[in-house]
Amino acid sequence: MAQGQFWTETSSGFTANLTGLSKFHVVDANVAWAIAYDGVNTSNNIQQFSKTDDAGLTWTAGAFDLGDLDLGIADVSAVDTNTAFVAAYPRQVGQQGGIWKTVDAGATWAQQTGAAFNNAASFPNVVHYFDANNGLAIGDPANGYWEIYTSNDGGDTYSRIPSSSLPAPLNNEFGYLSQFAYSGDSIWFTTSAGRMVHSSNRGVTWNVYQSPLTDFGGTAIFGDISFATASRGVIQSNTGSIFKTTDAGQTWNNVVFSGIGAPYGGAIAYISGTFHMVSAGGEANFAGSSYSLDDGITWINIDTDQHVDSAFFNETVGYSGSFSDVINNLGVFRYTDTVLSETLVTETSEVRLFHNNQTEQLEILSGLQFERVRIYDLQGRLITTSKSNNISTYQLQSGVYIAQIFTDSGPITSRFIKQ
Template identity: 80%
Template sequence: MRKIFTGLFIVFCLGAQAQFWTETSSGFSTNFRGLSKFHVVDANLAWAIGYDGFNTANNIQQFSKTDDSGLTWSSGVFDLGDTSLGIADLSGVDSNTAFVAAYPRQAGQQGGIWKTTDAGVTWTQQTAASFNNVASFPNIVHYFDANNGLAIGDPTNGYWEIYTSNNGGTTYSRIPSASLPAPLNNETGYLSQFAYSGDSIWFTTSAGRIIHSANRGVTWSVYQSPLSDFEGTTIFGDISFATSNRGVIQDNAGNIFKTTDGGQTWNAVVFSGTGTPYGGAISYLPNTFHMVSTGGEANFAGSSYSVDDGTTWINIDTDQHVGVAFFNDTVGYSGSFSNATNNLGVFRYTGSVLNEASVEELGEVQLFHNNQTGQLEVATGQQFKNLRIYDLHGQLGLTSTSTLISTNLIPSGVYIAQIFTDTGLKTSKFIKY
């Protein structure tokens, strides 16, 4: 189902804090091009979709990509053979290879999946992902690697239209209805409204549900979220996952909900700080407790971040941001609007605050050190016994029977934490700045 960009552009705000974002040209020669729906492939490469930020009703088929961590961007055109098809989603594989999902905007049109192998110069339809029902509506394309991918659309013939490929799109197989949760009456998905981590993928629906596969689409489960609709007229939201179990939902009012069981259950977060989530897009930094929130609505625009799993928020700016995506604690992007004269159009992360806390996943034990507050926290569903901290010379620095311990009394350096639970010993390294 189509997701409409409703936010108006703000004319080239230059106030973004330099210690976090630096705005650069998005590669579009036409002014007022918005950039959104980033797919960050690796530390150097990212693809993103362009749209008309002056009049969102205008349909354009453009993209931009970077090969140098966002320093420069080059734009291109989705040449799909039908200029009136809408662009739903984009999944990059490498600098030359990407997939795009396009949806019908007029009666009689057929959407589908297209692939480029020449950096976007030409696009070839992947006809095996047929989407040829009158009700077919592709929303998502996601490739886990060069060969294995998914194409996800609204229900047709009574079940979700989802295709898998294990050969880079040469062939696709539709997931049988027996492997999928049944759709509710009039339930649909949304354009590029999904999250992924490892082999897991989640997509959201108009009924506020989250449909999840933990094995690249072989089998699926469904969970009810705290929202009634992920793109409703009054309530909508975004979703992101740090790991296969730990995820977050942000609604358009800036409320935050978290899960630690892959999306089965959600709990509201009571947060504080100098900032607030902005209600537009949200992105975890993979495998950390860090997240960045952005807002694109004219009356709720800005960006903020949290380094303690959404409990405390620090404001960054009040500029308009369209989408957000992070690869790690040094590479991340947020969309803006092009101005060819002033070389604007995309924010890239150039700060250091997101690596001031270190996190390591230790199976069912999580170790989190916040350098800003000087606190080390152990999170585990196991029975915690005690914690010992050693420096790299093997000298015992601290011991504790609490899962929350101050590190303000130890000097800066690299430390080894030994975490004792009822199942044994877990060891992790952290840095005290």
């Protein structure tokens, strides 16, 4: 499969060198916001962001003017190029974090006092707006239950979700900064106990599931999550292991992957509604990026540059964080390839599978004499048998399938994806 230039790096807009950019919120095909951090000394607190409104061609830096320079920046969620919300957390005893909103592209920020976060244990981690009016502010447990606020009027007012609608936190369990995923009306956030707290209805009710990890943000073990649909998601651990779910996180299966690349241990990002995903790593000894077109089974390496985040709006628009270089005008990666839009082609030395998702046809090409094919799902159940090498997949649900192809030289097994 031909590959062009997957990433093109451009200036992130910061005037100081080695300013990192991460925690992207990609609003639409043109607009994205992201949070800055000090790439030399991560303990230094900086309240800056950068945003684009031309699909990543140019980025403009700005400041979170919150009235307290010591507040840490947890997360950003934007509605458009002018309107965005930021969650800030206390870094010192006696500070109060909360949610702030801008309506003038970040020039000024106003605190939304309805999301109180005024308990001594209050610690905001996530802010996410599903649209201009409906959003959630998610924090650590306070007064014995998760501190989560919901708004349906663009943040003018908030209501705390009652403990009766939330799963009880474990002893000393807490969440992590901007570590969450969403798909449609569904949202998940991760915890220090390796659990995922999930709502399928914009925060009205919640469930909790145990993941394969013991901690999503520990010093030895940590991970990232992404969901392609309301039910199909992935976990990537810091060691590059991949786990998948098809039931919104209730159960997980380890993925045995192969290919000419491998996933990295930093960020993982599905392209929404597809089986395509991009992995990125920013650790000095585990840096790079790679992609998969078959739901994490096969990986192709892209580079070995440091990538501190990865986020995609669709198969043509996506970004990854880097570090500012004022002299060379660098600091943010923009996706500039076409590979994520291509139909998956699976090849062996004897047979080639081509699945056209538009016509819902699987074509089997081989220099060997074709006899018949059996198609199985990943649970090993026989789905169909055909003596034609051009098979309709109209009746198949979206997913990964195994084709056992019988030829005059014996059977050959390969995978394909129906999207």
